[in-house]
Amino acid sequence: MQAPLAARAARGLSGALRACCTSAPRPGPAPAPRVSVREALGGHSSSGASVQVQGWVRSVRSQKEVLFLHINDGSSLEHLQIVADPSLDNSDLSFGSSVEVQGVLVKSPYKKQNVELKADRIEVIGHCDPKAFPFKYKERYPLEYVRQYPHLRCRTNTLGSILRVRSEATDAIHSFFKTNGYIHIHTPVITSNDCEGAGELFQVEPSSKVKEPGKNFFDVPAFLTVSAQLHLEVMSGAFSQVFSFGPTFRAENSQSRRHLAEFYMVEAEMSFVESLQDIMQVMETLFKVTTETVLSSCPEDVELLHKFVAPGQKDKLEQMLKNKFLIISYTEAIETLKKASQNFTFTPQWGADLQTEHEKYLVKYCGNIPVFVINYPLDLKPFYMRDNEDEPQHTVAAVDLLVPGVGELFGGSLREERLHLLQQRLARLGLTDTYQWYLDLRRFGSVPHGGFGMGFERYLQCILGVDNIKDVIPFPRFPHSCLL
Incomplete structure (x- = not known):
């Protein structure tokens, strides 16, 4: 009796799998299209459109009845203003944090911007400690200071x-x-020519190679290029x-x-x-x-x-x-x-x-x-x-x-x-x-x-x-x- 029972069980499982695979997916809300700050500000998405924007927080201002947020993603000098319910604020929402915001683009009542994003969801992707971050909100730093932080x-x-x-x-x-x-x-970065003849050359050798006089990786001395001119003359x-x-x-x-x-x-x-x-x-x-x-x-x-x-x-x-x-x-x-x-x-x-x-x-x-x-x-x-x-x-x-x-x-x-x-x-x-x-x-x-x-x-x-x-x-x- 075990074999017929096993066969029936297998057939039943197979039918369930077929039904699962062939049934239509349940309808759900389509994800909001992702747009850049530049696109949002430039009117590429019409007012009333539901969109998703990602970027870094440039300012946070939480009031009793409204939360204001400015974010930027590098696509534009201008920031996109986010308007949200204060309940969406959390301790990780600070200057420098990376965020993803979803909401509806609406006409802004403020003269300096055409649109703002009325948020229904704000997710902090990466926290930033504002006390340790070398740049502060609204501060303008000289380029000499900024140069100390090439990674930031x-x-x-x-x-x-x-x-x-x-x-x-x-x-x-x-x-x-x-x-x-x-x-x-596309001219080479590694070359055997000294175009300028000034002798200001970086020589190229494998890092693992023990220096042996007269022996080179390319059989001739090779250098980082000082100019593409001689190769362009060939062309x-x-x-x-x-x-x-x-x-x-x-x-x-x-x-x-x-x-x-x-x-x-x-x-x-x-x-x-x-x-x-x-x-x-x-x-x-x-x-x-x-x-x-x-x-x-x-x-x-x-x-x-x-x-x-x-x-x-x-x-x-x-x-x-x-x-x-x-x-x-x-x-x-x-x-x-x-x-x-x-x-x-x-x-x-x-x-x-x-x-x-x-x-x-x-x-x-x-x-x-x-x-x-x-x-x-x-x-x-x-x-x-x-x-x-x-x-x-x-x-x-x-x-x-x-x-x-x-x-x-x-x-x-x-x-x-x-x-x-x-x-x-x-x-x-x-x-x-x-x-x-x-x-x-x-x-x-x-x-x-x-x-x-x-x-x-x-x-x-x-x-x-x-x-x-x-x-x-x-x-x-x-x-x-x-x-x-």
Whole structure:
């Protein structure tokens, strides 16, 4: 009897499972759609819509009959006001806590905001001890103080605005090049080339490797890149317009306000270009188009920085955008500096490089309008710059763009495409064997070409008026500091 009973039991269980699996699910309330603070404030969800918002508490104010809460999720400088019954408050609801709020968007009676969220549920995701948290509600901290907390400083309004502007500027630069027909090239971070020839290189070796003279992981010394230029020159033999946007590294022992050990460079290379004027035109247009895009896409963030970090910067920026950039030669720049009433730490003289103090003076002398300095002495510049053949001065077709508050922002040149002149220069420098591949570029279908690089962090300093370059990059790297 046991077998038939077991079979019936199995059939009964099987039928129950089938019924369970095939029966329609019970209808229930659909979860409220999740929206960002920016979407909620921008009217992407209509008034009366039930929504869910997640973020961090920026202020809490509990009254007898109503609880007010402001939250932000980084999508906007503005905060979303939450209005709730005081019964939804709890001891974990404090400045800095992370929360999830569900409720209905309603028209706000307050002039400073269009909508607010009438909450029916507030859940604390992560508690924050307001006494131990280094930033306090309504306090405005100097950037030097905030810099002490690289893991927390993005929670402040100022750094939030800087990083949103940085994101928008990145997108605007990519858009500029794409619109103008440039091909984006991913160039290597590890390289065997020293593009600048300044010797400020970080060498790359496996951490587990015991140092053995003459033996390298790549069989040749390898370094973190100081520039993508030489790799872009390779690509310019197949694509007439290329660009890259990535990290570069300099082992420069500097604690200045405009130098980092790791920073981002925007670099471009153009084939069939025979005039510095053409390169300068791209530089100027890139600067102006990108800046105008940033000003229109995140005006509140820019306004906050111009108001509290750099008063007066708005007018300076408008000057830069509305005026045609000026052009002077290196020789004219030196003569201007020699006539200056200002005493310089470094005495200006022909054949010496321009120092930051010289660059800032020249921009001020030019009415705080960006100025191109062209035609530098050959001995000051790397081997690849085109010889102007202008004896006895002997200059190269190089250009630097100097801007207010920063000094040099762009650097570029025509490249030496004439094989015999390049061979002579490499031979004088003892670099012929190292750069045989570079000579090959001139042997096989070379064309007149040129390009430039722009320090992205310096660009952000320039448009926002931020004094220290360490404050416009998420995680600054500089001598004696590699936190996180």
